[in-house]
Amino acid sequence: MVSGGQTHAKASAAVAAPGTFGARILDLADRLAKWSDSQDNLTCTYLTSAHRAVAGQLREWMREAGMTAEIDTVGNVVGRFAALDPGAKILIIGSHYDTVRNAGKYDGRLGILAALVVVEHLNAIGRRLPFNFEVIAFSEEEGVRFGTAYLGSSAVAGRFDRQVLERRDASGLSVAELIRSTGGNPDAIPALARQAQKLLGYLEVHIEQGPVLLQEKLPVGIVTAVAGSVRYLISIIGVSGHAGTVPMTARNDAAAAAAEIVLFAERRCRQAQGLVGTVGQLTVPNGAINVIPGRCELSLDIRADDVTKRDAAIADLFAEIEQIKKRRGVAIEVAEVQRTPTVACSPRMQGLLADAIVRAGIRPHYLPSGAGHDAVMFDGITDIGMLFVRCGNGGISHSPLESLTADDADVAARILLDVIMNFQE
Ligand code: HGY
Ligand code: MN
Ligand code: MN
Numbered sequence: 336m337v338s339g340g341q342t343h344a345k346a347s348a349a350v351a352a353p354g355t356f357g358a359r360i361l362d363l364a365d366r367l368a369k370w371s372d373s374q375d376n377l378t379c380t381y382l383t384s385a386h387r388a389v390a391g392q393l394r395e396w397m398r399e400a401g402m403t404a405e406i407d408t409v410g411n412v413v414g415r416f417a418a419l420d421p422g423a424k425i426l427i428i429g430s431h432y433d434t435v436r437n438a439g440k441y442d443g444r445l446g447i448l449a450a451l452v453v454v455e456h457l458n459a460i461g462r463r464l465p466f467n468f469e470v471i472a473f474s475e476e477e478g479v480r481f482g483t484a485y486l487g488s489s490a491v492a493g494r495f496d497r498q499v500l501e502r503r504d505a506s507g508l509s510v511a512e513l514i515r516s517t518g519g520n521p522d523a524i525p526a527l528a529r530q531a532q533k534l535l536g537y538l539e540v541h542i543e544q545g546p547v548l549l550q551e552k553l554p555v556g557i558v559t560a561v562a563g564s565v566r567y568l569i570s571i572i573g574v575s576g577h578a579g580t581v582p583m584t585a586r587n588d589a590a591a592a593a594a595e596i597v598l599f600a601e602r603r604c605r606q607a608q609g610l611v612g613t614v615g616q617l618t619v620p621n622g623a624i625n626v627i628p629g630r631c632e633l634s635l636d637i638r639a640d641d642v643t644k645r646d647a648a649i650a651d652l653f654a655e656i657e658q659i660k661k662r663r664g665v666a667i668e669v670a671e672v673q674r675t676p677t678v679a680c681s682p683r684m685q686g687l688l689a690d691a692i693v694r695a696g697i698r699p700h701y702l703p704s705g706a707g708h709d710a711v712m713f714d715g716i717t718d719i720g721m722l723f724v725r726c727g728n729g730g731i732s733h734s735p736l737e738s739l740t741a742d743d744a745d746v747a748a749r750i751l752l753d754v755i756m757n758f759q760e
Pocket of ligand 2: 435442
């Protein structure tokens with residue numbers, strides 16, 4: 336391990352003038368944001384041409400930083416800053432480069448770029464680490480195109496669910512077909528799994544996506560736990576009809592039934608602190624202005640800081656759906672597409688982050704994450720830790736209003752460097 340536990344961080348970080356890490360992170364994020372699935376906003380979904388261009392750029396930057404770097408069969412960009420001892424264990428620092436639709440530039444990408452600038456710095460000062468340092472840009476965390484999140488990190492963590500390969504996007508293309516179309520091989524996915532005993536830990540730097548660090552007037556915080564979520568896709572089948580001739584009392588309107596579900600979910604999730612419910616997608620397939628919706632499809636994402644609270648809300652929701660079916664004479668199919676547990680960050684990793692934050696002269700602040708993160712895939716496989724970074728505009732995220740200052744990005748990168756330079760097994 337690091338000789339004598341001395342902190343090289345101060346010496347080595349001094350080489351990089353204050354602010355350089357932050358400015359570089361924001362510049363690289365701007366450059367990545369130029370690739371998008373949309374002309375109008377930043378959208379970078381799984382294995383689109385924009386997504387693959389971003390992967391190629393990340394691989395190039397990783398190589399220029401002194402890492403070996405490859406794009407694996409599911410699109411993860413895996414950079415490796417090798418130890419002097421090739422048989423040394425591995426510390427993984429990762430986050431995702433896919434985005435939601437109409438996204439901000441920093442969700443996921445901050446974590447990749449913070450790790451990248453740290454490796455650039457280590458390489459510049461000729462420092463090698465006593466462990467192999469893997470920087471992984473995960474290919475699919477948001478689950479926008481196929482509905483299920485963590486595709487990239489689940490493969491690396493050895494938790495990939497083969498059923499995901501059958502999921503189809505709006506065009507009817509399956510995950511397996513898409514992976515093959517990019518030269519990947521779904522049968523090679525199990526081989527991506529890292530051996531748990533070879534891992535020293537998993538760390539992720541991520542924007543907070545909330546207002547707490549703003550309110551605390553702190554640039555960074557230590558994540559205590561990451562909220563799990565249950566995601567459903569709901570199909571409502573009613574009877575389509577002429578908007579002008581079918582009396583209101585004779586309708587089985589699928590969209591009106593969906594509206595009842597949306598409002599019930601909102602009402603029920605307002606009943607408890609730490610419980611949230613979101614309908615993020617709501618469509619009337621092939622709808623028309625003068626046709627009563629015969630079909631309506633919606634997504635539902637339920638989360639809580641406590642699994643009992645979450646499951647009670649889900650039970651109430653299912654009971655209400657039964658009532659809506661009877662009241663409105665519609666069929667309602669509910670498919671669970673993902674269920675992830677609430678995951679605690681390891682006390683060891685929290686301690687390493689806290690020590691580095693104190694050394695930086697900052698008050699350590701601990702907070703849970705309401706957002707999901709790739710880190711949850713590594714729970715139970717290795718120690719996980721997350722560093723949150725303050726974001727502006729009230730903490731808004733999953734929006735082009737997402738913002739991050741160069742100063743805060745710089746602080747985060749320096750803390751990450753300090754943790755790495757002082758990392759003890
Ligand atoms: O949905 C989430 O919490 C994360 O942004 N993927
Ligand atoms: Mn996100
Ligand atoms: Mn994210």
